[in-house]
Amino acid sequence: xxxxxILFLSFLFKSFFAQKICKGxxxxxxxxxxxxxxxxxxxxxxxxxxxxxxxxxxxxVPDSAAGAPVRVSMIGYRARSLSIETLNNQNRILLSPAAxxxxxxxxxxxxxxTKILGNxxxxxxxxxxxxxxxxxxxxxxxxxxKNPKTHLxxxxxxxxxxxIEKPIFRFNVYNKGEDGNPKENILTQNVIIELKxxxxxIELDLTPYNLYVxxxxxxSIEWIKDLGDVKGLFFSAKLVGTPxxxxxxxxxxxxxxxxxxxxxxxxxx
Numbered sequence: 001x002x003x004x005x006i007l008f009l010s011f012l013f014k015s016f017f018a019q020k021i022c023k024g025x026x027x028x029x030x031x032x033x034x035x036x037x038x039x040x041x042x043x044x045x046x047x048x049x050x051x052x053x054x055x056x057x058x059x060x061v062p063d064s065a066a067g068a069p070v071r072v073s074m075i076g077y078r079a080r081s082l083s084i085e086t087l088n089n090q091n092r093i094l095l096s097p098a099a100x101x102x103x104x105x106x107x108x109x110x111x112x113x114t115k116i117l118g119n120x121x122x123x124x125x126x127x128x129x130x131x132x133x134x135x136x137x138x139x140x141x142x143x144x145x146k147n148p149k150t151h152l153x154x155x156x157x158x159x160x161x162x163x164i165e166k167p168i169f170r171f172n173v174y175n176k177g178e179d180g181n182p183k184e185n186i187l188t189q190n191v192i193i194e195l196k197x198x199x200x201x202i203e204l205d206l207t208p209y210n211l212y213v214x215x216x217x218x219x220s221i222e223w224i225k226d227l228g229d230v231k232g233l234f235f236s237a238k239l240v241g242t243p244x245x246x247x248x249x250x251x252x253x254x255x256x257x258x259x260x261x262x263x264x265x266x267x268x269x
Contacts, residue, residue: 024093025056059249135249168224220245236262
């Protein structure tokens with residue numbers, strides 16, 4: 001069995017520097033209710049986290065990055081950028097709900113074709129996964145879209161091994177940026193995946209989200225809840241397949257490796 005540890009290997013040295021603690025609570029400006037699973041961190045630096053069920057966040061930043069702005073974002077809200085000093089002084093951070101424009105999609109009566117895009121695999125011989133419990137870490141795979149109004153119908157990933165009790169992920173869909181990496185999340189609501197079994201194929205029905213795309217997109221899973229040692233969780237992967245894009249924390253930059261984690265989707269066109 002070959003196991004690939006994808007994230008964090010080049011970032012371990014950061015913990016040896018003097019650090020500042022960033023903590024507080026994130027609230028909805030309209031209702032004053034806590035916002036769960038929001039992303040907060042320094043853009044492109046690998047220092048960030050995800051808020052818990054009470055909207056609370058707590059992460060550390062080295063002194064060398066203490067002057068960089070912190071970005072706070074969540075699906076359905078207007079993102080904010082603020083300084084670490086402001087963040088710590090305010091303690092309570094408010095996000096305003098964003099207006100959502102629903103795109104009208106015309107449905108054709110013609111017969112459609114379906115196919116699988118991404119890395120379809122159920123092997124237990126090649127596996128990959130996270131190696132550190134850092135909230136906001138993501139694994140993504142690009143779907144090469146060839147036809148306009150391609151419908152994303154189902155998402156799949158196979159869990160090869162799992163010793164964590166009921167891991168929780170967020171499913172995301174990103175459009176492609178000019179640099180070829182994931183750019184903006186095109187979803188308008190949180191899509192949460194909860195693992196019910198220790199291993200096996202996970203299937204997520206995407207039809208309720210009315211996802212039609214014209215160009216390449218990325219599908220991802222994001223680690224959003226602290227449930228212990230992520231080294232107990234591994235997904236089926238391919239040594240030769242569609243490359244994996246990853247980032248190590250909320251608001252971090254994306255990186256790419258050749259190993260293909262088994263994220264895949266059924267599409268119709």
